Amino acid sequence: MKSVRRLIFVILSLFCISSIMHAQDIDEIIAKHIDAHGDTDKWDAIQSMEIRGRFIAFSEEDDFYALKTNSGAYYSELHLGKHKVTEAFNGTSGWTIDPWHDFSFPRALNKTEVNVFNQKAEFFTPFYKWEERGFTVELLGKQTVDGIDVFAIKLSRPNGKSETWFLDANTYLEYKCESEWADFGYGGPAESYFDDFRTVNGIVIPFFIERTFYQRNRMLQIEDIKFNIEVDEELFEFPRSAEMKKLAFLEGEWDVKVDVWSRRGSWYRLDSTFSIILWESTNRLLEKIIYDRIYVQSKWINYSYISSEKKYKIIVYNGFSSDFELFEGNFNDSTFIADQVFINREDSTQQNAFSRIILRDMEGDSFVFEVKTTRDAGANWRPQDKFTYIRRKELF
Incomplete structure (x- = not known):
């Protein structure tokens, strides 16, 4: 042992x-x-x-x-x-x-x-x-x-x-x-x-x-x-694309004036609100805005760029109606234009009637976001909404 x-x-x-x-x-x-x-x-x-x-x-x-x-x-x-x-x-x-x-x-x-x-x-x-x-x-x-x-x-x-x-x-x-x-x-x-x-x-x-x-x-x-x-x-760090850098001026906190096109053929002030636009990811901007247009409209607006298509995409989620709208477009000189697109183009109504987003008067501390509509496939455009953004100033 x-x-x-x-x-x-x-x-x-x-x-x-x-x-x-x-x-x-x-x-x-x-x-x-x-x-x-x-x-x-x-x-x-x-x-x-x-x-x-x-x-x-x-x-x-x-x-x-x-x-x-x-x-x-x-x-x-x-x-x-x-x-x-x-x-x-x-x-x-x-x-x-x-x-x-x-x-x-x-x-x-x-x-x-x-x-x-x-x-x-x-x-x-x-x-x-x-x-x-x-x-x-x-x-x-x-x-x-x-x-x-x-x-x-x-x-x-x-x-x-x-x-x-x-x-x-x-x-x-x-x-x-x-x-x-x-x-x-x-x-x-x-x-x-x-x-x-x-x-x-x-x-x-x-x-x-x-x-x-x-x-x-x-x-x-x-x-x-x-x-x-x-x-x-x-x-x-993951680089921001050159195309999205063109939209970098959108980042920030904004005071927003909301106007609608009246039957008299002029803009009518409907509301004043504020908006926050942030980089949700490296190459995606997200805006959150709530305003009154008779009924309360809460919207989340996504801005991105699809390199393979060479197009900007704007996706708008409307919290009031719980639906999405898709816009595609590009810069035209100093103006940004994006037209609404639909998945189902067989509907003749959708082929003729759709909306257009226009970003204009972009000056760093201010810009205008305008919505127009057409009922004749873009032959004529009618103003609908206008949002005038003024950058909020820091208090201190």
Whole structure:
């Protein structure tokens, strides 16, 4: 019985010693890896990093620009073939303008791409402050890759994604990484290789990175790196389209005069109210307005722009009648005109009778929102309602 207990004690002791040695081994390897990249105090002092170089994709070589911050933000401009691609990531979400998808407007990154940008945003290695950032590591052992002795380490991120890093057993610098990458929005395995390590201001950085996935091959040759440059944080945020910027003057709080066209052929003041117009999302304005037109009218007015159709859309929800009206239009010089459209155009009445919204006299602190109607398919227009907006002044 004593022999069995002694055997169990020995086995447990060996297991604990092995675990401690394993932990010491991986901590020592990572520490040497960080030291190989230079003075950690200098890395701690870096707030931002600007990278310029040459990028090769689809057998086309062109300029490359990237910006990283120590908060995990990333911005880049590159070319895939002959198409310029813009990418941005604020540390949690991001966007891209990628003409390969026939998108001339920004789109949000999907979950697979967010994982990729977490990798792109790394300053120089994910092992830098890995414990503080909630990463876990596992030493897979010593291996030989392409004739090079390496330490293989599995790194798992808080998002559940993992990657395997292969550190040169002699230099402790990264040689290769296996991770999940994205190809036109789809996830897939990738291999990244690092070379041409150079010392800049006392820190060591790979100036050549090659990445392969499926049949793709990407190569980046860095030419210049600058540290602690001034950063415009708006670069990382989802951009507002040029078309919606034209409507940006609508944002704010407004005093509104409500007039209706009388039978005498003149405007008649019916009510005075106020309105709030806010950015409900990056490229959508929402107005809430309540006014009396004999009966109380409560309206929610959405403004947006559909790039594929090259048209502005205005959707008006009327709380009094609980229905929606859709308008489509564009700017005509200094006037904005949008006509009502219907889903069912087979109704001859709808073909001939509809409304028009006109935004005019737009001067920054005032504008006119006018509604006209037609009963002869637009041959003649009759004034109906006029809303004169005056921007509310701040009291203090």
